[in-house]
Amino acid sequence: MARAEENCGPAVVAPVADATGARVNGYTPVFESCARGHEMRLATRRMAVDGDDLLLTVDPQSLETSLERAACWRCAATTDAEQAETRFIKAVRPPADPDRPPALVNAGLIHGKGEGAYVTGDLCPSQKPLDRAFIEEVAAQGPGTPLTLAVSGGWIAHHAADFAWLQEKRRSGALDIVWANHSYTHPYVPGLKNGQNYLLRPGVDLDAEIFETEKLLIAHGESPSVFFRFPGLVSDRTLLEKVSERHLVALGADSWLALGPPPRAGSIVLVHPNGNEPGGLQIFSRLLKSERMPKPFRAITEAP
Structure with missing residues (x-):
């Protein structure tokens, strides 16, 4: 220590x-x-x-x-209840939106306050290397550019060099990285319906998925943030309540670039720089070069 x-x-x-x-x-x-x-x-x-x-x-x-x-x-x-007036608990337990019924997909915080964009990248377990070009593209916006990386413990465990490279980007001040939790194993079975897939798979231990990723981040000298992104953005009422009980803010996205729609002011933008979704990164690059990506890039802590 x-x-x-x-x-x-x-x-x-x-x-x-x-x-x-x-x-x-x-x-x-x-x-x-x-x-x-x-x-x-x-x-x-x-x-x-x-x-x-x-x-x-x-x-x-x-x-x-x-x-x-x-x-x-x-x-x-x-x-x-005692902390109900703090911004933290208001983010963990936001009031129900009558115009937005509970959803199986993309529940939680999906749009941020104000102008600009909240750029987030998911690092699900992958056999492919980190797309460092995307990271450099974000860093090129200026020193300390905010970037949220929703990282799975399984990705960290198998990408030591890439993770160390990201840590150096944060320590050097090139990027202001916030580490969101994306579960440890990111369970997924191709072909299964969402209601029986991801963290809704029978036997999934949500606490283990949350805590093992947090512990791994801490063991590497990082501080886990208060944000948790569900694998596949798939959850249900029970999962949402359990995440709130662990004092985490469920993080969705209103602009998953590979799937649409395009970002607007305040959008939480989602891409996958883990090598599994290059199409979204190409769209990001095109939007950035054509100046159609909302600016400035903002810290996810400003979104709730």
Whole structure:
């Protein structure tokens, strides 16, 4: 564990190339209100990494997450009702939209506030390499360009060099990467109907799918965000409620480029830079070059 000069600064988990989730012990979902001086955070997970007791915390207004040393904070259990007026809980449990009935496909946050676009890329398990050209195209928009990557644990586990390359893009400031959770195994059986596929497959352990990906990100020195994207964008009421119970924001998209429609102001744009959907990346490039992609690119934490 690399320590900041200030003893109670944010915890920094030193990256380890061959890290596994086993580096993270006692991983437990919690919901606690934590204070340190005038600072306040909400803790959603407790764990131990390399012998240090840590918290995964979220700023209840900015939605930004950070790993913190548990000993530096005074924490007490809280509830969604007690935090109902925070921007975080409003994002986790948005009010029902009477004009948008619950959907099996593409539930959750599908459109963001304001102008520009929220660019997101899904890294489902794949035997193909990362499409680095797409990443470079986003980075070319300027230092610190926001990019959300919905990453599966299975992709990280089999793409060590590509993941390390992405981490360097984030650490160098070339990109401001937010890591959304895309499950660990991304279960999928070709030909099955959506209602029996993806995370709706019998026997799927949703907690394991969520937590094993979070643990792997932490083991590699990254902070999981509060966003969870369902594989295939497929869910049901039960899955949505379980994701909310784990204090995650379900992330959909209103512009899956390979399938349409085209993006507009505030669109959450979806592409797959995992090598499995080059058509969407080609559309992205054409829209960018023709200046039909809404600008600026914005951080997904601004969307809810």
